[in-house]
Structures are given as structure tokens and as C-alpha cells.
Amino acid sequence: MSKAQALVVDDEADILDLIKITLGRMDVQASTALTVADAKRQLERGRFDLCLTDMNLPDGSGIDLLRHLSECYPGIPVAMITAHGSTESAVAAMKAGAFDFVSKPVDLKLLRTLVGSALKLRGPTSSGASTAASGVRLLGDSPAMDQIRHLITKLARNQAPVFVTGESGTGKELAARLIHAQGPRSEGPFVAVNCGAIPQDLVESELFGHKKGSFTGAVSDKEGLFQAAEGGTLFLDEVADLPLQAQVKLLRAIQEKSVRPVGAQQEVPVNVRIISASHHDLNAEVERGHFRQDLFYRINVIELRMPALRERPQDIPLLAEQTLKRLAQEQGSGAASPPRKLTAKALEALKQQPFPGNVRELENVLERATALADGEVIDVEDLYLSKSDTAQSSLPSEELELDDTVPLEDYLSEIEKRAILNTLEETHWNRTAAAKRLGMTLRSLRYRLAKLGID
Structure with a gap:
């Protein structure tokens, strides 16, 4: 490769000289420009693998140049x-399509880390190979899933922070x-x-690490999850559950690209991409004072x-086939015993479910x-879909009617599922509060959520 x-x-x-020397030591040939107009002329004349631009330029802004490049x-x-x-400038740049900022x-x-990451994008995309190698696939041929893949x-x-939203199980x-x-x-x-x-x-210790003796039980130095994700990606699922004090430190870690372990005097640089997710409406959580607005602004650069599965029922046949x-x-x-097959009626019944x-x-x-x-074919009766499965969830408090065709175990599971979902909704999906209201431990609630297929 050239x-x-x-x-x-x-x-x-002086900034141009510093960056040019640094890139030169990385075996990267740097061309320089002082203005937006000069940069456009350079782009017309040459071929470039990366552009680094200041936000404020004499004849425009870096955003103007970014849009021209895009x-x-x-x-x-x-x-x-x-x-x-x-x-604000960093977030605006990344919303406009910037790869990263310094x-x-x-x-x-x-700077060297940023340049190294950007140059990995040279040449044909390897996304297909990377996906195959990772064994990760997103199934579905619906327009909604095509859009998601795109x-x-x-x-x-x-490298913009991404906030992934959606219902549990999506x-x-x-x-x-x-x-x-x-x-x-x-x-x-x-x-x-x-x-x-x-x-x-333990949130701060888990995320940022701690030094030996910084608190009772800290018998040795420990790396945090930010350090464990060095050079890669840190996925913060259910980020809305972070306590406010940890939110303050998370915001600083994202802005400064460094973390301070509990009990440490110095911050440690970290090179991590942040992707977060929640099934909560974070705008509502911000209004309630449960989530910091500045942190939400920072992690929600791109949403x-x-x-939901009910929005793409045409994907159910493929999902069902792969699951079986x-x-x-x-x-x-x-190969000696092929997967079970669904009858047309069973498939249609699944496509009608709210899930x-x-x-x-x-x-x-x-x-x-x-x-x-019993057999190799799964029919509607084998799915044991209770009446509540076919009813819309707009009446969560509706009493379930016992059906002689439904096994008692499934009927009781449905009652349990309805009670848990109702309580979670009432507590705004605060699992600790829901467990207390249901009279069970948090661990027991997590077990039941996993058993019932509720995230």
C-alpha cells in the first residue's frame, strides 16, 4: 500500500508544524492549508486518506469544510x-459526520491513536469479513432492518458516541x-x-478502576472497564441506571478521554469508543432529574x-427458521435430525403476536x-399461545381467563409475567424498586426476567 x-x-x-512532524514520524505524508479555500484547492489536486481541520478558520469553519468533504x-x-x-463544538462536529476530534x-x-484508527479505513471496506469473523449477524429482510444495517x-x-434505543429484546x-x-x-x-x-x-470502581487500599476490600490495584476496553469499544447497557455521581465522572471521562481510578492522584488516558443503550426514554429521565442533561447530550451524538418485532412481522419466518x-x-x-418446521398456521399465528x-x-x-x-412439525397448538398473547397490551390490568387448552404452568407463567411487567412499568423499570414491591430479591427478579424473556 502506498x-x-x-x-x-x-x-x-506552529500547530501545522507540530502535526506535520508527528505524522511524518508515523510515515504519513502531510499537506497543509491555512484556509477553507486553500484546503478545497488541495483536495482537487491530490488524493488524501485523512483530513485534520481546525474548527475556526479565517474564511469559514471546519464544519463547512467537513460538509464539503462529505x-x-x-x-x-x-x-x-x-x-x-x-x-459543544466537538458534538456539533461529530453530528455533522466527523470521524473524531482532538x-x-x-x-x-x-493524535497518533486517532490517525492510526482513521487510516485503518483506507481501501475497500472489510465490514463483511469482520462481521463474518465475529459471528455477529442482524437477521431480517424488512425495510426497517435494511435501514438499520445501512x-x-x-x-x-x-468514532462518535452512539446511543442505541429500543424495547427490551430488540x-x-x-x-x-x-x-x-x-x-x-x-x-x-x-x-x-x-x-x-x-x-x-461499586460503580466507579468497576468503570474506572481503583488503587490498593482506596476503600475497604481494595486489596490490590484493579483496572476498570474503561482500561479493559482500551483500543476497542465500551458498551454501556442500561446507562440510565447509573447513579448521578457516576454520571458526573462518566461525562468527564468521555470529554477528556481519560479516567481517574478511585484513590489515584493522576488521570489515565484511555482510547475507547463509547456506545450506550437504554430502553428508557432518557429525555423523560432528564426531565425527572434522574439523568444529567449534559451527559445525555454527550452520549446521544447519534441515535x-x-x-420492535411487531413493526417488522415479515422478518418472523427467517428469525424462526434460524432459531429452530x-x-x-x-x-x-x-444433520441426522433436521430442525423442526412450522406449519403455515403456526407461522401466521406468530406473525400476529405483539411480542x-x-x-x-x-x-x-x-x-x-x-x-x-411430539412430531417434527410445530403447529399452532404446540406454540401454547395463551389468549393474552393475542391480546394487545393496552389493558395490562385485565384479568386472565383460565383456558382448559393451556397447561397450568404456562397460565401461571403468564400471570407472573403480567405482574412483573406491570410493576416494572410502575417503577419506571427500576429493577431494585420493582423487586422490593414484588417482595423478592433483585437476584430472584433477574432470574425471572431471563426465564420469561424480558430484558
Whole structure:
């Protein structure tokens, strides 16, 4: 591969010299420009693999140049040079399509890391290979899923924080893994953490690490999840469950690209892409004072909404087929005993379901049917869909009617599921509060949620 070419745009000569020397030591040939007009002329004359531009230029802004590049040279990743602490500028740049940003005074280590990541995007995209290698796939041929795959491919090519929204069971973590697998960080670690599963008094230690003796039980130094995800992606699932104090430190870690372990005096630089997710409406959580507005602004640079299964019923046949194949393999059937097949009526019945638990609930229904069906074909009766499965969830307090055709165990499971869902809604999906109201431990509630296919 030929020597990489970079275009550096800034009206400060000393910044240009510093960046040019740094890139030269990375074997990257740098061309420089002082204005937007000069940069456009350079782009017409040469071929570039990367553009670094200051936000404020004599004849325009870095955003103007970014938009020009996006329109005329969409394959060139653009990194923005912003004033120190200018969160608004950094967020605006990344919303406009910037690959990443670096603040003044320029930290050379961060600059080298940024350039290295951007140059991995040179040449043909390897997203297909990366996805195949990771074993991660997003199933569905509906327009909604085509749109999601297209957005994921675009999001994989920059470092902007992504906020994935959607109901429980829609595949938010799967989307995050695909963004990671198709991007320049695919060789780095993907670290996923459920923020709601961390005890509140250990959140900061888990995220940022701690020093020996910093608190009772800290018998040795420990790396946090930010350090564990170095060079890769940190996926913060159910980020709305973070306590406010941890939210303050998370905001600083994202802005400064560094963390301070509990009990440490110095901050540690970290090179991590942040993807977060929640099934909560974070705007509502901000209004209630449960989530910091500045943090929401910072993590929600780009929002990716995962559609509910009921919004794409045409994908159910493919999802069902793949689930039945997987179940056959897991049960050791292999090629000698092919997967179960669904009758047309069974498939149509599944397509009519509201599936509040989405894909995870569909998988649970099929796993139950596979275990209970007598033959190789699964019919409607084998799905054991109770009357409440076909009813809309607009009447959550409606009393369930006992049906002689439904096994008692399934009837009781449905009552349990309805009670848990109602309580979770009443407590705004605060699992700790819901468990207390239901008279069970948080651990027991998590077990029941997993058993019932509720995330």
C-alpha cells in the first residue's frame, strides 16, 4: 500500500508544524492549508486518506469544510481540532459526520491513536469479513432492518458516541457489536456492561478502576472497564441506571478521554469508543432529574433506534427458521435430525403476536414448542399461545381467563409475567424498586426476567 496522505488545515503555523512532524514520524505524508479555500484547492489536486481541520478558520469553519468533504469526498475521514473543553463544538462536529476530534493543546499520543484508527479505513471496506469473523449477524429482510444495517455501516466508520434505543429484546447489544466489528476498532476488545447490574457503591470502581487500599476490600490495584476496553469499544447497557455521581465522572471521562481510578492522584488516558443503550426514554429521565442533561447530550451524538418485532412481522419466518436451526444444533441433533418446521398456521399465528419481549420472547416461545411438540412439525397448538398473547397490551390490568387448552404452568407463567411487567412499568423499570414491591430479591427478579424473556 502506498504512503498514507493527510491534509491538515489550521491557520496557526506552529500547530501545522507540530502535526506535520508527528505524522511524518508515523510515515504519513502531510499537506497543509491555512484556509477553507486553500484546503478545497488541495483536495482537487491530490488524493488524501485523512483530513485534520481546525474548527475556526479565517474564511469559514471546519464544519463547512467537513460538509464539503462529505459531499464531494465521502471516503475521507475528517477529524476536528477543537478548543480545549469545547464540548459543544466537538458534538456539533461529530453530528455533522466527523470521524473524531482532538482538543488544543494537541495531545500527541491521542493524535497518533486517532490517525492510526482513521487510516485503518483506507481501501475497500472489510465490514463483511469482520462481521463474518465475529459471528455477529442482524437477521431480517424488512425495510426497517435494511435501514438499520445501512446506518450501522455508516456509524462504524467514525468514532462518535452512539446511543442505541429500543424495547427490551430488540437487539441493542447486537447492534453495538456490529458497529464495533465493522469499524477500525474491530481488532480491539468489545466490553459490555449492564450498568443496572453493578451495585451502586461499586460503580466507579468497576468503570474506572481503583488503587490498593482506596476503600475497604481494595486489596490490590484493579483496572476498570474503561482500561479493559482500551483500543476497542465500551458498551454501556442500561446507562440510565447509573447513579448521578457516576454520571458526573462518566461525562468527564468521555470529554477528556481519560479516567481517574478511585484513590489515584493522576488521570489515565484511555482510547475507547463509547456506545450506550437504554430502553428508557432518557429525555423523560432528564426531565425527572434522574439523568444529567449534559451527559445525555454527550452520549446521544447519534441515535440508533432498533425497531420492535411487531413493526417488522415479515422478518418472523427467517428469525424462526434460524432459531429452530440453532435449537437443533444445541440439542445435538445435527444433520441426522433436521430442525423442526412450522406449519403455515403456526407461522401466521406468530406473525400476529405483539411480542412485548421481541426477538428474545420469540426465541423462548420456539424453544418451549420444540421441547413440547411430539412430531417434527410445530403447529399452532404446540406454540401454547395463551389468549393474552393475542391480546394487545393496552389493558395490562385485565384479568386472565383460565383456558382448559393451556397447561397450568404456562397460565401461571403468564400471570407472573403480567405482574412483573406491570410493576416494572410502575417503577419506571427500576429493577431494585420493582423487586422490593414484588417482595423478592433483585437476584430472584433477574432470574425471572431471563426465564420469561424480558430484558
